[in-house]
Amino acid sequence: xxxxxxxxxxxxxxxxxxxxxxxxxxxxxxxxxxxxxxxxxxxxxxxxxxxxxxxxxxxxxxxxxxxxxxxxxxxxxxxxxxxxxxxxxxxxxxxx
Amino acid sequence: xxxxxxxxxxxxxxxxxxxxxxxxxxxxxxxxxxxxxxxxxxxxxxxxxxxxxxxxxxxxxxxxxxxxxxxxxxxxxxxxxxxxxxxxxxxxxxxxxxxxxxxxxxxxxxxxxxxxxxxxxxxxxxxxxxxxxxxxxxxxxxxxxxxxxxxxxxxxxxxxxxxxxxxxxxxxxxxxxxxxxxxxxxxxxxxxxxxxxxxxxxxxxxxxxxxxxxxxxxxxxxxxxxxxxxxxxxxxxxxxxxxxxxxxxxxxxxxxxxxxxxxxxxxxxxxxxxxxxxxxxxxxxxxxxxxxxxxxxxxxxxxxxxxxxxxxxxxxxx
Numbered sequence: 001x002x003x004x005x006x007x008x009x010x011x012x013x014x015x016x017x018x019x020x021x022x023x024x025x026x027x028x029x030x031x032x033x034x035x036x037x038x039x040x041x042x043x044x045x046x047x048x049x050x051x052x053x054x055x056x057x058x059x060x061x062x063x064x065x066x067x068x069x070x071x072x073x074x075x076x077x078x079x080x081x082x083x084x085x086x087x088x089x090x091x092x093x094x095x096x
Numbered sequence: 097x098x099x100x101x102x103x104x105x106x107x108x109x110x111x112x113x114x115x116x117x118x119x120x121x122x123x124x125x126x127x128x129x130x131x132x133x134x135x136x137x138x139x140x141x142x143x144x145x146x147x148x149x150x151x152x153x154x155x156x157x158x159x160x161x162x163x164x165x166x167x168x169x170x171x172x173x174x175x176x177x178x179x180x181x182x183x184x185x186x187x188x189x190x191x192x193x194x195x196x197x198x199x200x201x202x203x204x205x206x207x208x209x210x211x212x213x214x215x216x217x218x219x220x221x222x223x224x225x226x227x228x229x230x231x232x233x234x235x236x237x238x239x240x241x242x243x244x245x246x247x248x249x250x251x252x253x254x255x256x257x258x259x260x261x262x263x264x265x266x267x268x269x270x271x272x273x274x275x276x277x278x279x280x281x282x283x284x285x286x287x288x289x290x291x292x293x294x295x296x297x298x299x300x301x302x303x304x305x306x307x308x309x310x311x312x313x314x315x316x317x318x319x320x321x322x323x324x325x326x327x328x329x330x331x332x333x334x335x336x337x338x339x340x341x342x343x344x345x346x347x348x349x350x351x352x353x354x355x356x357x358x359x360x361x362x363x364x365x366x367x368x369x370x371x372x373x374x375x376x377x378x379x380x381x382x383x384x385x386x387x388x389x390x391x392x393x394x395x396x397x398x399x400x401x402x403x404x405x406x407x408x409x410x411x412x413x414x
Contacts, residue, residue, distance in 0.1 A: 042205060060244045
């Protein structure tokens with residue numbers, strides 16, 4: 001948290017620490033600090049949402065491929081039988 | 097083994113030769129990209145506008161007015177073939193606009209968070225992970241949209257309001273492309289935001305600004321030209337995206353702006369037509385080049401606007 005955000009806003013009549021140089025009656029400053037916190041939370045949310053998308057994407061791909069990945073899939077080439085087809089032709093030689 | 101030391105005049109001559117060699121090599125590198133662009137334009141023009149020899153170019157068979165204003169795109173319908181580009185244009189713009197609605201807030205928010213809020217350690221962790229998103233092949237995003245976003249997120253959401261969303265729809269394609277270009281906007285915008293001088297931030301903090309004030313009223317306006325250029329580049333990228341849209345959005349070329357329907361984009365059509373079995377000099381094959389020219393003009397215009405914005409609104413600090 002920034003030095004500016006760290007400035008505490010005492011509730012009305014509060015006298016406890018930390019020392020604040022913001023008047024309790026200054027609603028404008030309260031609003032600005034609130035806005036700053038909301039904005040910070042929003043930016044954090046969208047950043048981590050992008051990471052969440054990455055996690056979901058990888059999970060979805062791995063989940064869909066479970067049970068289909070095998071050495072046969074890696075070593076086999078094109079085949080009219082989908083259960084025997086592999087990706088070697090795509091990796092190594094187009095003609096298979 | 098000993099080496100004879102060259103006299104000063106000979107050493108200078110060798111140095112000058114090296115300079116000239118390096119200069120020529122660098123010029124060739126620069127010229128290569130220009131020549132490539134020129135070759136692309138030549139191929140497009142000689143197939144779409146004017147074809148030398150026996151071939152007939154696309155616009156020698158179809159009028160420019162029909163191409164620009166027609167609302168039906170049916171290039172493979174033989175005698176009933178129609179060549180109005182509006183359906184493809186609608187699909188392309190719809191996907192690009194939805195992608196921008198997803199990627200601009202997400203990318204800019206991520207850029208502001210990484211440059212203004214995140215600790216250096218958090219930033220070192222976040223940025224490479226975001227860049228992984230940019231490195232995932234678009235065909236994977238396509239299947240992600242088709243197999244996850246549409247059936248698991250959009251369909252259940254729309255079924256709540258009684259809408260049966262088709263499996264191929266422009267909304268899903270736009271969201272997928274938006275996710276794809278988010279890292280591009282985040283990365284470019286973050287670089288621009290970080291280049292804003294620290295003294296501006298410090299002055300604002302010294303005057304009692306909050307982080308929001310500094311981010312939204314000092315840093316973002318100061319970096320606005322770069323941020324806008326990043327948006328336009330991302331929009332341009334969204335327009336040119338092919339595989340993800342072709343897989344997620346489907347192949348129905350209809351002139352609609354309803355994102356809940358399937359949509360074929362310009363690039364989607366080009367892939368579809370070029371992998372089809374139409375004859376090499378048939379008009380349906382030639383239409384690829386006409387669509388290519390339209391796409392080239394659109395992206396070139398956006399890039400020129402992007403460059404103009406960058407120059408016009410650039411803030412120079414010393």
